[in-house]
Amino acid sequence: MNYQRFFEEAIDQLHAERRYRVFADLERIAGKFPRAIWRSNGRAEEITVWCSNDYLGMGQHPDVIAAFQKAAGKMGSGAGGTRNISGTSNPLVALELELADLHDKEAALVFTSGFVSNEASISTIAKLLPNCLVLSDELNHASMIEGVRRSGAEKKIFRHNDVAHLESLLQAAGRERAKLIVFESVYSMDGDIAPIKQIVDLAERYNAMTYIDEVHAVGMYGPRGGGITEREGLADRIDIIEGTLAKAFGTLGGYITGTSAVIDAVRSYAPGFIFTTALPPAIAAAATTSIRHLKRSQAERDAQSRQATRTKQVLAAAGLPVMESATHIVPVLVGDPELCKMASDRLLGVHGIYIQPINYPTVPRGTERLRITPTPFHSDALIAALQDALVETWDALGIPYGSAGRPSVTKSDRIIPLLVPKSGG
Secondary structure, three states: OOHHHHHHHHHHHHHHOOOOOOOOEEEEOOOOOOEEEEEEOOEEEEEEEOOOOOOOOHHHOHHHHHHHHHHHHHHOOOOOOEOOOOOOOHHHHHHHHHHHHHOOOOEEEEEOOHHHHHHHHHHHHHHHOOOOEEEEEOOOOHHHHHHHHHHOOEEEEEOOOOHHHHHHHHHHHOOOOOEEEEEEOEEOOOOEEOOHHHHHHHHHHOOOEEEEEOOOOOOOOOOOOOOHHHHOOOHHHOOEEEEEOOOOOOOOOEEEEEOHHHHHHHHHHOHHHHOOEOOOHHHHHHHHHHHHHHHHOOHHHHHHHHHHHHHHHHHHHOOOOEOOOOOOOEEEEOOOHHHHHHHHHHHHHHHOEEOOEEOOOOOOOOOOEEEEOOOOOOOHHHHHHHHHHHHHHHHHHOOOOOOOOOOOOOHHHOOOOOOOOOOOO
């Protein structure tokens, strides 16, 4: 049997569907974010990254880097083992205390990634609840879907952010059955926000537990960066808040927070936690420093919000199909997988702008898009250069503009002057 043929055919299928993924070889430049070195075909070129999840640029913050370097110098590069064996370092203990405080919960548990924290926690919690019914938003992240699947519990999918549909499922289940509602606060591909209060109201009315994924909101929203639940004063009504250290906090890892009993149960029963090497102490120390800074400082959130709003306004003014978003995420609709990939390639090769194409299965077919994430370090000049580059790319590839079409404006009419050098900002 030719085993290799099956793998080759699987890859061929991705090419045929125009959804084969290519990774750009990028080297971020600390102190110059969002600038990076792009290496391709023996060449190295400085480009601008417009799709990083390092939303606040904390990955280059001097205090965060210093904390990482100090801890690595004292304790080395690795954790030394699983938490069970030798990996529970003091910086990791301090990080969990900081996270519990961030969400005003009794305890926290750190994992090596947000994917692992969702998969391990949801599967364990649902498995420990007798005859549990999991109610999951249809647009939940793949990590949450995998957690539900691995739990072995019965599941019901409710239509995205549809509280009426959720209530009908809760009613059918009855008050006495164990129920776990799993959903996100910010959905990262569309940039919309869940109706958290309505979901929590239903959970309390029908006696269900709630598990919310705040990975795209922690650090970004709330007076201390506790996420949408903190901003809306709902954190105390959510049973489990899950988050990440790898986006707004600029480091690596995932976590859950909740009551001591829930956290201890996951710690004691989840294979994804028990059998995984712990987060290195240097990363834990860097993450703690980042969290502490963002608890005190609103400057990064204010600057990011300002630049995200400006980016939406500028691109919409140029007639580009900016999809509606209530958050910092700026999706621009392409609607075709091949064109989406071509647009990404052209932006990088011609304009020195990196925006990874978002195609199926990450988003539904026909909604392929470029997902733009402005940060405090994307200056007005960089936004102007982005507008210029997108307009040229849309024209060159014949991608449809927004419903109103491209405005017939002259250079002097534009919201921002277009005479900006490629490396502007």
